[in-house]
Amino acid sequence: MEKYNKVSIFIILFATFLFAFTQFLLINAYPTIMREFNVNNSQIQLLTSLFLFTTMILIPFTNYLSDTYKSNHLIIAALFLLILGTFLGCQSFNFYMLLISRIIQGAGYAIILPISQSVLLKIAPNKHQSFILGLLNSVINIAPAIAPPITGIFLAFLNWKIMYWLLLPFEILVIIISIIYLSNTFENKKTKLNKKIVTLYAMGSVFLSLMLLFLDLNIIFSLLSGFISFLIFTVFIFLDRHSEVSLINFNLLNFRIIKLPTIALFLVMMLLLSVESILPIFTQSILNYTPIESGFIMTPGTLILIMATFISSKLYDKNQNSNIIIIGVITTAVSLVLFIFIDIHSYMVTTIIVFCLFMFGIGCTITPLTSIAYINLDAAYLFQGSALINTFRQFGLILGVTLFSKAINFISHLSVYHSTTSNLLLGIRISYIAMALILVIVLKLALSLKDLQNKISLSHTNNSNIKL
Structure with a gap:
């Protein structure tokens, strides 16, 4: 791999990390922000939902942007939006101003997420493409590993807004480096919407x-x-x-080798952020842990996610089959069943182990599904495929975190029990049951994908990608 490519890959990975870190930075601070701005559990999830919804809405336009503008200019524009959103977050004096800052950050993430994938696949050697995608997913997954404990530490001593102030120098640094080193990798052409x-x-x-x-x-x-x-x-x-x-090339879904992993990825993403959003509320509101303790409960699991993502990408590069996906789905389902039995009397280590199991399963699932969808795309449809896959991915995130958070809020207000804590726990348990049922569908899709791959010659798949 050329030295220039390595520098470009590092810049893109670091920029993407900053966006992912910002996305997860406030999750552990939700209980604190709820008290400060006097909002409920359903309203606080808007900080995540609107970020993701903005991303989902704008991602389909990246196909047009990729044809019209240079890749380095798009990355710089995304970083500018990140800086603007972070600065507004620092100045937030009410909940609505904080929401606006999240929307602006989400707009930047909508640009850089598919663009970074497309650029990396263009500059990386073919034999390392799955590994590079796994590396990108690992970088994105580092964010929830680092963000919760950092948030917890700052909440114990300082205001949560200080975290935004500390991010600004890093964001300014990466935009300066991007201006100096990045160049265009896209072949621009005239495209009309x-x-x-x-x-x-x-x-x-x-x-x-x-x-x-x-x-x-x-x-x-x-x-x-x-x-x-x-x-x-x-x-x-x-x-x-x-x-x-x-705008979104749905014709790509006519091919089962694209449709099956895309739908499975959509369902898996519904679960990932939902569990990561529910866990701090569970540990702080039910188990009465501090933000620091809550953050460190999540850290080992997310580190396991990074490791599983890295390992699964290497295994898929080597074996090119769906066995690792099936293992991941089954592991995730087992963890969700175990989550149902965790209550106020459970030990902290029990919660940590079950969350680690969940994250291991997710890590074994996401990268192979993404790799299968991307690797089977012809280069001419890379941007369209990226827009399609990432739209489904982000829609899964927002649909999951919105539906499950609102379901928990609704069930907890039914007053089935006299205790508020018991009602909240009931809502969380029912959500875990629903998630486990969703995984039954994912398992069926994974088995169908394995059968399909067995029918397709791997050499033919690698040499003759999808052409419409």
Whole structure:
């Protein structure tokens, strides 16, 4: 690998890490922010949901951006949005200003997430592509390992806003380095957006956001918004599939080797951030642990996730089969069943072990699924495939964290028990049961994917990628 490529890879990985670190930085501070701004459990999840929703909405446009602008300019623009959002977060004097800062950061992440994957796949040798994707996933996964304990330490002595101030110098440094060293790797061409398709996509996204936001406030309005969103997206998908210039190339899903891992990845991502968001609330509100203790409970599990991601990427590079995915899904399911039995009398080490088991399973699943989808894409459809896969990935994150947080909030207010803690625990346990059922679907998809790979010659797959 050329020296220049190594420098570029380092810059891109570091920039992506900063975005991921920012995304997870506040999770352990949620209970503190809830008290400071007087918001409930459902409202505090908006800090995550709006970040992810902004990312999900904007990712499909990266295909157009990749054709129109230089890759280094896009990365620099994303970093500028990160700096702007971080600065506003430092100045937040109410909950709404903090939400705006998260939306701006999410817009930057929407640019850099698919762009970084596309750039890395272009500059990395073919034989190392799965490893590079695994390295990118590992870097992204380092963030939740480092962020919770750091947040816990600062919350014990300082205000949570100090963490944002400390991030600014690193963000400014990486944007300066990017300006100096990064160059364009894209072949730009004239591309026009279909205004009718873009309008439908925007309208569908608005009604989808209304459905999620009002899910526990006005169920009738939420369901109506969801129905309207469904109708709009149905028309959008139909027109987009038959358009010469598509926003999201759904035609790629006609190929099962793309469709199966993409849907499985969507379902797995529903679980990842949901569990990571639920755990601090569980440990602090039910087990009465401090933010520092809560952060260190999550740290070993996320380190296990990094290790599992690295190992699974190497194994997939070597064996090119779905066995590691099946192992990961089964391990994750076992951990969720064990989570159901954790209560106020459980030891801290029990929670740590079960969370480690969960993260190991997730780590064995995400990278191979992503690799299968990307490696089977022809270079001409790399940007479109990246937009499609990352849209599903981000939608899984936002749908999972929104639905499960609102379900927990709804169940905890049913007052099944006299104790508030018992009602909250009931909501969390029911969420874990629902997650375990979702994994049954993922397991079926993984088994189907294994059968499909057995029918396809690996040499033919590697040499003749998908062409539409």
